[in-house]
Amino acid sequence: MKEQYKIVGMTCATCAISVESYLKPQEGIIDVTVNYPNQTVLLEYDHSKVTLENIQQKIKEIGYTIVVGNTQDSQKIFKKLEENRLRSLKFKLIFSTLFSIPIFIMSMFLMGKIPYENWIMMVLSIPVIFVSGAEFYTIAWKKLKHFSANMDTLVALSTGIAFLFSVFNTVYPHYFISKGINPHVYFESAVIIITLILLGRFLEEKAKSKTSSAIKKLMSLTPKKVTAIRNGEEVIISYDEILKGELIILKPGDKVPVDGKVKKGNSFIDESMISGEPIPVKKIKGSKVFAGTINQKGALRILADKIGNDTLLSQIIKLVEQAQSSKPTIQKMADKIAGIFVPVVIGLSVLAFIIWYLLGPEPSSTYATLALITVLIIACPCALGLATPTALMVGIGKGAEQGILIKDAQSLETAYKIDTLILDKTGTITEGKPQVIDIIWDKNIVSTTLEKVVLTIESQSEHPIAEAIVQHLKKITTELIAIQSFQSITGLGTEATVNNKRYRIGNENLMLQNKINIPNTLQQKAKSLKLEAKTVVYISEQDSVVGIIAVADKVKETTISAIRKLQKLGIDIHMLTGDNEQTAKAIAQQVGIKHFQANVMPSEKGKFVEQLQKQGKIVAMAGDGINDSLALAQADVGIAMGSGTDIAMESAGITLMQSNLKLIVKAIQLSKATMKTIKQNLFWAFIYNLIAIPIAAGMLYPINGFLLNPMIAGAAMSMSSISVLANSLRLKNSTI
Structure with missing residues (x-):
């Protein structure tokens, strides 16, 4: 058996690694490929040795859920689970923020000024730890049982130990006082870490939840009810009840429900969803009509040749679905490194504990515990986790100011790599109307x-x-x-x-x-x-x-200069159109495009994008029509014109609010600036850890007697996150 299933519960690339490494050694499993961005697992297994139910149970043991069933059912179940997860994350984030803010204010600005402040902070932190942060500890425990770790493990360890250590110092402060050590509490570190990680995770899940609803919108092009002729009488039936060979009546404004031929009547039909051309096509007896197109002013009687999944519209829906599920994406650099970073940090904290316990001054157990806690707190992956999402948030905001709406952060990450751009003609290069x-x-x-x-x-x-x-x-x-x-x-x-x-x-x-x-x-x-x-x-x-x-159909005023700018950037430009050869050639010559194809069907546009991708090209597609939706979904970066159809905008990762190709140049420049900021953030986050962890472990103690206090470690951790945020905000002032 070789099947692809949706998987729920993965929060980072190390989750994907965990699933692969855990399943591969299992009996009967031949191969496992997990795609974190698409939240899918491709399983190849021997059905005689292992059942899908066994695999589901194994996955559940380490905290994930495989969704099985036929394509439509599994998509619905997966979507429902993802929606529930997003709602849950939103609740946890709001809940955590409400309790974290007063703790942060008390620890930073009112320390020593409120009676029983440690007890108040402990009470306020309990809901954050045991409600908002519960998932971190549950997943960490499941991972521990199978000797694996991810970012959740590090979050659980750092916050859990900081919380327990703070509770101990609140309930029994005399222990450390008697040993000459001030019993600090770190409730604010624990709750702020959880809140910040939840924020990053919520933003990521929200982006994933916006996965294109283009398929849903394409499906809406078929009418719910149609008028058919049965036994010589007009009857209203549902779309699902249409039979092949049935006579359907189309009134002015009706959507065509099937592929068929005109038996009687004259009208014009808007076929822009297939051809992309704005001029409706005249239909007389014998003319072909296609599902999803729209009848204009005349009345028609059509004979249903292809119904349901056999229609051209259904084929487009299927191809768009395939393109979206197979779309290549970049896995975030922070997540890639997390697979190494997490076990290394845990190992260093344990090593620090052992060295201090065996070689440290008395009370060695106290110093060992402090070293363990300090390393885990200072190495908390907040800065690492915030490096990418904060830069993307600022970049997306900057884009919106310029009229570039970025729906898919992945597109912003990829745009600067574009080397090939495909342009639709009508509505993209031209105005889109006669x-x-x-x-x-x-x-x-x-x-x-x-x-x-x-x-x-x-x-x-x-x-x-x-x-x-x-x-x-x-x-x-x-x-x-x-x-x-x-x-x-x-x-x-x-x-x-x-x-x-x-x-x-x-x-x-x-x-x-x-x-x-x-x-x-x-x-x-x-x-x-x-x-x-x-x-x-x-x-x-x-x-x-x-x-x-x-x-x-006039060429837009800004088109020629935009194409020249894109060509100067070294981008190879192609034009694809459903229009005739003569028109395509004339427009291509007028705007300075060397490569063009005419009479292109929607599926052919998608195949052309795929062919270029197989040649190693990073392909962007810009279009505005339903006929472009497959190519927009297939491309590495889909760019929709703001004046285009909703379906084009849903299929694309980027929408240009003004139908101006010059904005593509700006989108590429914005992508370059954003990626530069992300790399800077990651560099400083790692440099911080590289310097801070040895100091936290007590490396300077034998030299000058310096030992980093966990309180300072918590502040340093916060400062590293603030530095990442500040660097990301610099992007706001960049010129694109």
């Missing part, structure tokens, strides 16, 4: 009256290009003229009679079929416009063309 670029009249024509005529005729049409023409002409005139007759001709354009004159507005075929004369100057201009990937609409009066209208 606009009139120019109206060119025959030199012998006075346009004033004709503008009113065209506005009047196009106002009667439902075609998206007609709507663009109307919007443009309304800026010139709002006056309409009485129409004597009007006819819409499918696939060609419109005919109308105004003031006893016959006008035709449409494509070149409409002119040719009616033997309309096209003046040479307008013909040449039309050819030139078509080469620039513009749609040309002809206007004829009686038997001659009197003008042409150029309609196109």
Whole structure:
């Protein structure tokens, strides 16, 4: 058997190491691969020697839970468990903070000024230790039983010993007084450590809980109820009840529930979720339709060819799901090193205890205990644990100020490594909607009256290009003229009679079929416009063309300069579009992109990203449509345009609030600044431990008689965390 399961309860990379190292030696287990960022375990095992129930029990012994079942069920169970965990963490954090603040104030600012202060701090710290911090001790105990350790072990040891030592000094202070030692208490160290670790863990869990709900949003594209024809009558049925070969009625505004063919009716359908193109597609008898697309103004009857999991939309959902679960992520440097750091610190504290007990002055047991506690307190992983999340928090805030919303901290960690950027065309490079670029009249024509005529005729049409023409002409005139007759001709354009004159507005075929004369100057201009990937609409009066209208999806003003800046950074840029070859080529040439592909389906975009990744590229994908969601999820960094669909934004790790590609440059610069800060934080956190632990162990005592007081150790530990926070806050003032 080889299956992938979700695993609940992992809080750091050392947890993943623990699961792997514990399961691998078990009988019947062939291979174990744990992915901490994705919270999954890939198990290969001999079913005849070990059952999944046995494996579940083994995992439970060291404090984790494997979620089994079919994909949908396990996802629901896992999501429920993760939601419960996040709620629990939030409660523990708030609860811990409420009790920790007064302890901190008393120990730092009011020491010696309040009667029975040690007793008050002890009472206040008990809920923090036994409620908010209970999980640390439970996991540490389970780890200890199986001779393993993680960050929880170090937190449990440092806080547990600090608390017990403080309780002893509160209840029986005379013991140390009699030996000439001031009986300090360290309640504030214990509770602040727990609160800070809970804060870091809550922020991390919250980030994980925001794992893309793109799949859920894609699923919402299918209607809950549909109108079908059964036994010659219209009946309303649920989406799940649709049968293959059934006749479905689509009313204006309805979502298409299945893949099928039009049996009757004419309409335009918005297929941007598949093609990415903003202009709805005309549908007549025999035309194909796809689930998730949206019917516009006409009524249709469609025959269901593919239903449920067989539809194109379902395939996209499946691919997005796979892309999200297999997305490569960087494991935090602090967590990687924790596997070594934790046992080393425990070993050093025990070694310090033994040396002091055997070789130290009397009372040797007291000095040995103090050395043990001091090492564990000073080596507490607060600074280490805060190094990454604090820098990411500040970086994410800085990004928000610049209009860069970072949903996935992993994207911020990866962005500075990008060497390949894939851009969608429509809505990313271009504005994403058809606009009139120019109206060119025959030199012998006075346009004033004709503008009113065209506005009047196009106002009667439902075609998206007609709507663009109307919007443009309304800026010139709002006056309409009485129409004597009007006819819409499918696939060609419109005919109308105004003031006893016959006008035709449409494509070149409409002119040719009616033997309309096209003046040479307008013909040449039309050819030139078509080469620039513009749609040309002809206007004829009686038997001659009197003008042409150029309609196109304009390139954004900032696109060309942004692409040049990205290329200067050494980033290779590709353009993928569902549009035709001629349009793609014209746009690519206009903006300076050498690599482009046209007529690309959503699944092909995802495969192209995967191909580049297999070549060792760090790939970013920028897009705005449902058709981009798979590629956005598959890419190392997904970047959604703020003007795009919710699904694109959910699939991406970064959203640009302004649809301006220059913000991608800023996002890369922000990533560089953030990662630099994280590395600085980690450096100082380790340097601090490197210097402080030997001093805490008593290395200077034989030289000059200096012995670090646990109280000073606690303050030093706090200062190391403050230095990390201060360094992270410097990021706020950085220029990107």
